[in-house]
Amino acid sequence: MGLLFLLAALDGLAYAAQVFLVAVGLTLVFGVLKILNVAHGSLFAIGAYLASTLVGLVGVPWLSLLALAMAALAVGVVLGPVIERGLLARIYEKEHVLQLLVTFALLMILEDVQKLVWGVQPLFEDAPVRLLGQVEVGGIVYTVYQLLLLPGVALLVLVVLAWFLRRTLLGRTIVAVTHDREAAEAIGIDSRRVYLLTFTIGAALAAMGGALAAPTTSLVPGIGVQTIVLSFAVVATAGLGRIEGAAATALLIGLGRSFAVYFTPELEVVVPYLLMVAVLLVRPAGLFGSTELRRV
Amino acid sequence: MLSLARVEVAIAGARILRGVDLAVPAGGRVALVGRNGAGKTTTFRAIMGLLPLVAGSVRFDGTELAGLPAHRRTALGIGYAPEDRRLFPTFTVEENVRLPAEVLGLPAAELRARLERVWELLPELVELRDRRAGALSGGQGKMAALARALVTGTRLLLLDEPFQGLAPALARRYGEILARLVERERSLALLVSESNPELLAPFVDTIATIERGEILSAAG
Ligand SMILES: Nc1ncnc2c1ncn2[C@@H]1O[C@H](COP(=O)(O)OP(=O)(O)OP(=O)(O)O)[C@@H](O)[C@H]1O
Numbered sequence: 001m002g003l004l005f006l007l008a009a010l011d012g013l014a015y016a017a018q019v020f021l022v023a024v025g026l027t028l029v030f031g032v033l034k035i036l037n038v039a040h041g042s043l044f045a046i047g048a049y050l051a052s053t054l055v056g057l058v059g060v061p062w063l064s065l066l067a068l069a070m071a072a073l074a075v076g077v078v079l080g081p082v083i084e085r086g087l088l089a090r091i092y093e094k095e096h097v098l099q100l101l102v103t104f105a106l107l108m109i110l111e112d113v114q115k116l117v118w119g120v121q122p123l124f125e126d127a128p129v130r131l132l133g134q135v136e137v138g139g140i141v142y143t144v145y146q147l148l149l150l151p152g153v154a155l156l157v158l159v160v161l162a163w164f165l166r167r168t169l170l171g172r173t174i175v176a177v178t179h180d181r182e183a184a185e186a187i188g189i190d191s192r193r194v195y196l197l198t199f200t201i202g203a204a205l206a207a208m209g210g211a212l213a214a215p216t217t218s219l220v221p222g223i224g225v226q227t228i229v230l231s232f233a234v235v236a237t238a239g240l241g242r243i244e245g246a247a248a249t250a251l252l253i254g255l256g257r258s259f260a261v262y263f264t265p266e267l268e269v270v271v272p273y274l275l276m277v278a279v280l281l282v283r284p285a286g287l288f289g290s291t292e293l294r295r296v
Numbered sequence: 297m298l299s300l301a302r303v304e305v306a307i308a309g310a311r312i313l314r315g316v317d318l319a320v321p322a323g324g325r326v327a328l329v330g331r332n333g334a335g336k337t338t339t340f341r342a343i344m345g346l347l348p349l350v351a352g353s354v355r356f357d358g359t360e361l362a363g364l365p366a367h368r369r370t371a372l373g374i375g376y377a378p379e380d381r382r383l384f385p386t387f388t389v390e391e392n393v394r395l396p397a398e399v400l401g402l403p404a405a406e407l408r409a410r411l412e413r414v415w416e417l418l419p420e421l422v423e424l425r426d427r428r429a430g431a432l433s434g435g436q437g438k439m440a441a442l443a444r445a446l447v448t449g450t451r452l453l454l455l456d457e458p459f460q461g462l463a464p465a466l467a468r469r470y471g472e473i474l475a476r477l478v479e480r481e482r483s484l485a486l487l488v489s490e491s492n493p494e495l496l497a498p499f500v501d502t503i504a505t506i507e508r509g510e511i512l513s514a515a516g
C-alpha cells in the first residue's frame with residue numbers, strides 16, 4: 001500500500017509536469033490573444049513526433065536531450081509565427097465562436113499533416129530516458145528522467161516565466177496587453193508584436209511538453225486531442241490567465257489522475273474532469289481566477 | 297500643434313464622429329465639453345489612433361497621423377489619460393508610470409528626468425509608488441493615470457474627464473495640479489474633456505462644445 005502510494009505520487013508528479021508545460025502555454029496565449037487555441041494540442045503532438053525523429057536521427061545518446069530541446073524550439077519559432085501571422089491575425093476582431101472553429105479546424109489539419117509525415121504506427125523512442133538511467137526511491141526503482149528531469153524542467157519554466165513576466169520590459173508588455181490591449185497601445189506598446197511573441201512562446205511551450213513526453217510513451221495519432229482536452233480542464237480549473245494557478249492545478253490534476261490509476265482504475269479518465277466540475281461549481285472563475293482582474 | 301479636420305469615425309457601423317474640427321495650438325488649453333455620449337471619448341481615441349478614421353485628418357506638427365499606428369504616437373510627446381483610468385492593476389504605481397517611458401527606450405538620464413517631473417508635480421504619489429494599482433482608491437487611481445500620461449505627454453496632454461467621480465476636495469487638488477503644470481510648462485498643449493465646464497474654467501482658454509459627434513462652437 002505504501003509503495004503503491006509512493007508510486008502514484010511519483011507518476012502524478014511526472015505527469016503533472018508535462019501537463020503544466022502544455023497548460024501554461026495555453027493560458028498565456030489566451031491571456032493575450034483572448035483566443036482559446038484548440039490547435040495548441042497539435043503543437044504538443046508535433047513537438048513530440050519531431051522530438052522522436054530527431055532523437056532517432058542523432059543516434060548518440062548524450063545528444064538526445066539536446067534533440068528534445070531543438071524540437072521544441074523548432075516548432076515554436078517556425079509554426080508559432082506562421083500560425084499567428086498567417087491565420088490568427090486575421091480573426092482577432094471576429095466572434096469567439098468563429099475563432100474557436102478556426103483553431104479547431106487547424107487542429108484537424110495539423111493532425112492530418114502529422115499522420116502524413118509520421119504515419120499511424122506507434123512511435124517509441126526512449127533514448128533520453130535510458131540515457132539518464134534509474135534510481136531507487138523508497139524501495140521503488142524509478143527513472144531519473146521522470147523523477148527529476150520532468151519536474152525540474154517544469155519548475156524551471158515556471159520560475160523563468162514568472163521572472164520574465166514580472167521583471168523584464170518585454171514580459172511586462174505581455175502582462176500589460178493581457179490586462180488591457182487598448183491601454184497598452186495607448187502607452188506605446190506594439191500589441192501586434194506582443195501577440196506574435198506570446199504565441200511563439202506558447203507554441204514552444206506546447207512543443208516542449210510534447211518533446212519531453214515523447215520518450216515516456218508511445219506516440220499515436222490522437223495524442224494532440226487528448227492533451228488539449230486535459231489542458232482545458234487544467235486551465236479552466238485554475239482560472240484562465242494565471243500561470244502559478246496552472247502549476248498548482250496541474251499538480252492537483254496530475255496527482256488526482258495517477259492516484260485514480262492505482263486505486264480506482266475505472267475512474268482514471270474522468271478524475272481530472274470530476275475535479276474540474278467540483279471546483280467550478282464552487283468557484284466559477286476557477287481556483288485562482290477572479291472575475292474582475294485577470295492576472296498573469 | 298494638434299489639428300483635427302472633418303474627422304469622421306464609426307464604431308460598429310454607426311457614425312459616431314461627424315466631421316469634427318478641432319485645433320489645439322502649442323501652449324493652448326482647450327476644453328472639450330459635451331453631454332454623455334456626445335463623442336468626447338471617441339475624439340480622444342481617434343487622436344490616439346485607437347480607432348480608424350473613416351474620413352478627415354488628424355495632424356500633429358503638420359504631419360498627418362492617419363497612417364501612424366497608435367503605439368508610435370507617444371514618441372511624439374503625446375500623453376493620454378483615458379476616462380476610466382485603465383491602469384494595469386497588478387503593476388505597482390511606479391511600474392505603471394515607468395512603463396510608457398521604458399517602452400520608448402529613452403536614455404537613462406532622460407527617463408530619470410521625466411519621472412522626476414512627474415513625482416515633483418504629484419508628490420502625493422511618491423508614498424504610493426510601491427502600491428499595486430489595483431489597490432488604489434478611485435482618486436489615487438486618477439492621480440496615477442495622470443502621472444502615467446505625463447511621462448510621455450511632454451508636448452500634448454489628453455485628459456478624458458479627469459474630474460469624473462472625484463470627491464470635491466480631490467477635484468480641487470487635481471485642478472491645482474493642472475493649473476501648476478500649465479503655469480510652469482508654457483508650451484505644453486492641453487486637451488481636456490468634461491461634462492461640467494465650470495471645473496475647467498481656471499486653466500483653459502478655449503471651450504469647444506461637442507454634440508452628437510459634431511463641434512458646435514469653439515469659444516475663447
Ligand atoms: N463600443 C461602442 N459600440 C457602440 N457604440 C459606441 C461604442 N462606444 C461609444 N459608442 C457610442 O458613441 C457615442 C459617443 O460615445 P463617447 O464615449 O465618445 O461619448 P462621451 O462624450 O465620451 O460620453 P461620456 O460623457 O459618457 O463619457 C455614444 O452614443 C456611444 O453610445
Ligand SMILES: [Mg+2]
Nearest residue numbers: 336337338379
Ligand atoms: Mg467619455
